[in-house]
Amino acid sequence: MERKKTIGICGGGQLARMSAYQAYKLGFDIAILEKEKNSPAGQICKNEFVGWVNDEETVKKFAAVSDVISLENEFVDFKRLEFIESLGKKVVPSSKVISLIQDKYIQKKTLAKKKIPTTRFLEIIAGDSYESVSQQLGGKFILKSRKMGYDGYGNALVKDAKSFNSGMEKLKSRQSDVYAEQFIDFKMELAAMVSRTKKETKIYPVVHTIQENHICKIVIAPAQLHKRLIKLAEEISIAAVEAVGGYGIYGIELFLTYDDKILVNEMAPRPHNSGHYTIEACKTSQFENHIRSIMNLPLGSTEMSAPFAVMINLLGKKNGNGILHNYNKVLLNENVHLHIYGKEKSRPGRKMGHITLLGENLNLILSQARRIEKQIII
Ligand SMILES: Nc1ncnc2c1ncn2[C@@H]1O[C@H](COP(=O)(O)OP(=O)(O)OP(=O)(O)O)[C@@H](O)[C@H]1O
Ligand SMILES: [Mg+2]
Numbered sequence: 060m061e062r063k064k065t066i067g068i069c070g071g072g073q074l075a076r077m078s079a080y081q082a083y084k085l086g087f088d089i090a091i092l093e094k095e096k097n098s099p100a101g102q103i104c105k106n107e108f109v110g111w112v113n114d115e116e117t118v119k120k121f122a123a124v125s126d127v128i129s130l131e132n133e134f135v136d137f138k139r140l141e142f143i144e145s146l147g148k149k150v151v152p153s154s155k156v157i158s159l160i161q162d163k164y165i166q167k168k169t170l171a172k173k174k175i176p177t178t179r180f181l182e183i184i185a186g187d188s189y190e191s192v193s194q195q196l197g198g199k200f201i202l203k204s205r206k207m208g209y210d211g212y213g214n215a216l217v218k219d220a221k222s223f224n225s226g227m228e229k230l231k232s233r234q235s236d237v238y239a240e241q242f243i244d245f246k247m248e249l250a251a252m253v254s255r256t257k258k259e260t261k262i263y264p265v266v267h268t269i270q271e272n273h274i275c276k277i278v279i280a281p282a283q284l285h286k287r288l289i290k291l292a293e294e295i296s297i298a299a300v301e302a303v304g305g306y307g308i309y310g311i312e313l314f315l316t317y318d319d320k321i322l323v324n325e326m327a328p329r330p331h332n333s334g335h336y337t338i339e340a341c342k343t344s345q346f347e348n349h350i351r352s353i354m355n356l357p358l359g360s361t362e363m364s365a366p367f368a369v370m371i372n373l374l375g376k377k378n379g380n381g382i383l384h385n386y387n388k389v390l391l392n393e394n395v396h397l398h399i400y401g402k403e404k405s406r407p408g409r410k411m412g413h414i415t416l417l418g419e420n421l422n423l424i425l426s427q428a429r430r431i432e433k434q435i436i437i
Contacts, residue, residue, distance in 0.1 A: 063088050066353055067125030067148075069112060071098025073400040073410065074330045075131040077338070079104055081347040087354070092121045099400045100131075112139035122146045129307065129353050133161045133328055134207050151307045151353045152328040159303045160328050164205045164238040166303075170323055173302040175295060177323040178314070179241040189223035192239050199242040202226045206235040210408075211273020216242070243322065245314040249282055250333035251296040253309045254348040254358050260300070261348070263341060263361045265292045268312070268333050274408065275332045277428075278370040279421070280340060280363065284315070292321050299326050308349040310334060332372065336415050337361075339396045340368035365417035369428045373412040375405035376436050383412075383437050394418065395431055411437045 064087050068075045071093030079089040079100050090106035091098065101107040106124055110117030112135050122128065122143055128150045130140075140154035152160075159169045167180045181195055183202070192200060202223070204213030213233055215226030230237050248270060252263040264281035282289065296311040303326070310331025312324040334345035343351075343359025351358055375381075381402045383389070389397060399412040414431055416424040 064126045064354070065090050065106065065124055066350065067092065067106075067121055067128040068100065068131055069128065069135050070131030071100040071107075072131055073099050073398075073402075073412075075100035076103060076400060077335075077346045077398075078129075078131070078330060078349050081344065082350045084347070085350060085354075087350065090121055090124050092117070097403060099402055102401055112136070112143075115142070118143060119146065122148045127151060127353050129329075129349075130157070131329055132209070133157055134209075135161075137161060152305055156303050156305045156328055160326060162205045163203055163208065163325060164236070166325065167238070167240075170299060170302055170326075173298065175298050175302055175323055176321060178243055181239045183227075183237045183239055189217065189220040192217075192223070196239055196241045201240045201242055202230055202237050203240055204230050204233045204235040205238055207233060208235075210410075211270075214273060243314045243316060243324075246317050247282070247284075247315040248324070249284075249292055249313040249315055249321070250278075250331065251292060251311050251313070252331060252334040252337065252345050252361075253296050253300045253311060254345070254352050254361070255300055255306050255309070256352050256355050256358065257306065258355075259358055260297055261358045261361045262293050262297060263334060263337055263345065264363055265289050265296075265313075266333055266336070272408070274372070274374065274410075276372055276374070277425075278333050278336055278368075279425070280336045280368040280370075283421075288315065288319060288321065295321055295323060299323050303328075307352050308334075308345055332410070335398070335413050336368040336370040338398075339415050340365050340417050366419045367421040367424060368415055368417050369421070369424045370413055370415045371428045371432045372410055373399075373414065373432065373435050373437060375407050375409040375411050377405065377407065379405045379437065381405045381411055381437060383435065385434065385436075388434055389414075389431055392416075392427060392431060394424070394427070399437070405437050 067090040071091040076099040108121040137158040267279040267282040269277040310327040338344040418424040
């Protein structure tokens with residue numbers, strides 16, 4: 060008997076949760092593999108597997124109920140994905156794509172090889188010093204963990220020998236090799252989501268992202284830039300996905316420099332924080348196109364259905380239980396779209412939810428969104 064198709068997701072955080080809503084909408088089931096029970100996505104799915112990718116028995120059970128497997132982050136060692144593929148399961152994005160992305164140094168090399176503009180970079184090897192690196196990258200540069208960096212945790216800004224040494228010390232504890240990247244004094248950070256199947260490629264509007272303390276805080280859609288620059292950003296984003304041979308959905312983070320160059324900062328092979336606004340502001344959300352692309356279905360329109368959208372992340376402001384107490388106040392503005400991820404613990408800086416406002420007057424929705432964000436203590 061034919062059974063409903065199930066999409067397995069390695070990871071059970073907010074990206075998996077929002078993808079799951081869209082999978083159910085289309086009539087598919089979801090299976091979640093996560094280290095702990097009751098993850099944001101695990102809570103809403105009946106197929107919850109507790110364990111991680113190195114636990115072969117659990118992975119086999121997870122793979123057995125899944126028709127296709129996807130990921131919510133790029134941190135799953137590509138060799139573990141090869142194992143899942145060896146069980147005869149399709150993985151999107153594939154182990155090959157992840158092998159080109161999860162090590163940021165290899166990612167940069169892959170992009171550079173295809174002549175995609177990116178920041179200058181350099182492998183850090185034993186014996187390197189502030190002098191040896193600054194000779195090639197300039198006096199100010201960033202040390203980055205090659206693997207497992209997120210929300211800036213794997214980065215260290217260097218401007219002299221002292222910060223080089225302390226940066227190396229800080230990153231050493233992350234058990235990953237390190238590379239260095241030229242510091243970009245950017246005018247603006249941009250991002251774009253690209254959805255790609257074997258049959259088609261669609262790009263969402265290029266957005267302006269504002270990070271505070273290395274974490275994405277605000278997204279403005281669409282970015283207020285000259286058409287020529289938007290087109291360039293779109294071309295570079297699509298080329299980046301093609302460079303890794305990627306299918307599924309990708310978030311491309313970009314720098315716009317003062318001399319109007321666009322450089323790729325990094326790419327993520329999954330739904331991305333800069334695309335959360337698409338849930339309400341685009342004809343098809345990034346999460347729905349994520350599911351469609353995994354299932355190799357026709358992609359939905361990526362056009363906006365409102366002139367402007369503003370998304371603000373709700374970062375934890377205290378150590379708590381992740382429960383919002385003033386829904387009545389927050390939802391008083393009838394245009395606010397509130398998302399709370401259901402995490403069982405909040406801590407300062409942790410992504411606990413987001414809000415999106417749509418409208419015709421960008422400055423108005425931006426100030427309203429900022430005001431509402433201040434009211435949310437979670
Ligand atoms: N080469 C650079 N020059 C200037 N600023 C940079 C550079 N690389 C990173 N940054 C700043 O630090 C932020 C986080 O860096 P990056 O994207 O490498 O880290 P991440 O830990 O993967 O972050 P996230 O998970 O938020 O994407 C960037 O969005 C940007 O604001
Ligand atoms: Mg980033």
